[in-house]
Amino acid sequence: SPSRQYTSRATGDLPKGAHVREQEVPREYRSRARKYDREGDPNLTENQRGPLERTLKDHGDAIGLCFGFYAEASPNVHKLVGVLADKWLEQESAGSFDFSGNHDQ
Known part of the structure; x- marks a missing residue:
């Protein structure tokens, strides 16, 4: 069965998995940080940030x-x-660079 990231609502377009996943990342990072802070300091109250x-x-x-899975990228990747690309073009206008960003001599 398809994962919930590829399951459409009753109406509307099918959200792309990468976009759905992108939206979950900040919440998951906050949740993990909170968990590890509480493991390190069990005296933190619910309203305190570690x-x-x-x-x-x-x-x-x-x-x-x-x-x-289908090679799509999330909006933040784009x-x-x-x-x-903009920074690369700015650097290119300042001189010649190789692919690692070093000035050609």
Whole structure:
């Protein structure tokens, strides 16, 4: 049977698995950080954040970069590729680079 990530609702388009998975990543990272913080300090109250959860929040939460079974990429992957392409073009205008980003001599 198909996984729930590929199961459509009664109406609307079938969500792509990579997109569905991408949306789950931040919640899972927060949940794990919270779990490990509580294992490390059982005295944390429900409303307190431990060091892992605080650090994760301070850095803007986890970002899902996901690929699906049918070679689809999540929206954040497409955004990252766009940013990298823009930066590559900026670097190219400053001079010649090899694929590792080093200046050619």
